[in-house]
Amino acid sequence: MRLTLKVWRQKNGNAKGSLETHQVEADEHMSFLEMMDVLNQQLVEDKKEPVAFEHDCREGICGSCNMVINGRPHGPMQGTTTCQLHMRHFKDGDTIVVEPWRAKAFPVIKDLVVDRSAFDRIIQSGGYVSVNTGQAPDGNSIPVEKDLSLMAMDAATCIGCGACVAACPNGSAMLFTSAKVSHLGLLPQGQVEHKKRTQSMVAQMDKEGFGMCSNVGACEVECPKEISIENIARMNRSYIGSVLSTDK
């Protein structure tokens, strides 16, 4: 299949970027990243700078293959990361526009690569649990209700890719932060720091300059792990409750 790619090129954070047009010959069995590899091979052979894009696991679990494809973070398929997106979902002769995440808190480093360290700092501010040192505790020694553990595990599937922020017209990180607050806060192991965690993660999220949630819901539509905005409601009530029930 022959494709016309319009890819965002930007030398560095300060440079002004623009879309660059290329022709690529791809195979429908390729993943989107393999198609990008073909483009880069071509650029290298032409002695041009390859397109910088992030990737690692290529199996949908690391959250680094971030591209906005034809206006949609991770492309047109529901619940799919870019690395798991296959070219058979495109047609011969298609024009595909590839852009980086857009959000003030995710500045472009180069081409399609953005700096997502704001997420790391949100995690650092409270995404941990206290455990006793010493011998490993017996598995299953803490009873966990099945429904709650399922909900927590659903929230825990968040891979921190940032598609929620990229999709949000407000550049809000509420879906990511609420997934992290929920996954720890729903389990008994996460109770010790739950209130403090909610408050500090929200405070860090605000400090990083993410926008405020208008409940548009674009995040849950585009999230490759289909995290629900029920988590945002849970974080809102935890936050309001924790402010009203703690001394600080």
Added chain:
Amino acid sequence: MNWFSKFITSSIGKKLLMSLTGLFLILFLIVHLAGNLSLLSSDGGKAFNVYTDFMSNNPVIQTIAKGNYFFILLHAILGIALAVRNKQAKGGKYAVSPKNNTSWASNNMALLGTLIFAFLFMHMGHFWFQFKFGSGLPMTTIDGVEMIDAYAKVSAIMSEPIWVIAYLIGLAVLAFHLWHGFASAFQTLGLNHKKYTPIIHAVGKVFSIAVPAGFAVLPLYLYFN
């Protein structure tokens, strides 16, 4: 009070204010519509005039009205401030505008709100301002009490097609604002659950159409009678 200012200036705190003021305005809309429906009683405006007279002179109502003005201003100013902040937080635009099945209303709350605000100026200018500061108001005496003939005033405005159309447009804008706003307010409060969220959404859709439609009946009724 340090915790309070920290709370209320946090992203969730600000959204909480939007939600609570929005819900208060929704309650206000219900009361306002219920009262205005008295325009429909074919008694030459008696019921409506008695109602307006009561509303403008009852101290409890007047106190609530002050609160109402305050909440509208708070909701409007904060809403615009949030929209500006959110635009900055987005930073840039995509070359291909995002396509997803989110509602148009949810993406345009600030535009819709600003239009409602403009509508309110017109609306207050037509009635509230006239009743408070206008001169040469039509008067009427009902059961020995002299009062402003608000019915005559409303009928006069609504006899002009331009105002009828302006009111209908304003109400359509309100319908869109509520189409997203009603359910959104509950989500902001943290109320989202499989058991009741579908009900909130359904009530919100019905409310966002029924209440503006209820208001819209009034100018149309007055115009065609």
